[in-house]
Amino acid sequence: MVLTPHELQHIAQLAHLSLSPDEINTYLPQIESILSHMNDLQQVDVPSQGASDGLPSAILRDDEPLAHPDFSPQSQAPQWEGGFVVPRLS
Secondary structure, X not given: OOOXXXXXXXXXXXXXXXXXXXXXXXXXXXXXXXXXXXXXXHHXXXXXOOOOOOOOHHHOOOOOXXXXXXXXXXXXXXXXXXXXXXXXXX
């Protein structure tokens, strides 16, 4: 994909970036290279598979909550009087 300096400047403005002409000249070939690699990846034929196809089932476990100690706000507060007690700032 060929990207013009004007298009790169427009993309930079959309991202709230200000690029100098030197930065545009530096970044333009780099971004074109990245876009070229992305285009190559789009051409790869990948068979459609589910997310876990090909994974051994032994590594998967049931999704169950783990038992944890009491994490209520009262148990975590150094002082609790109907709410957190915070020292007054002077």
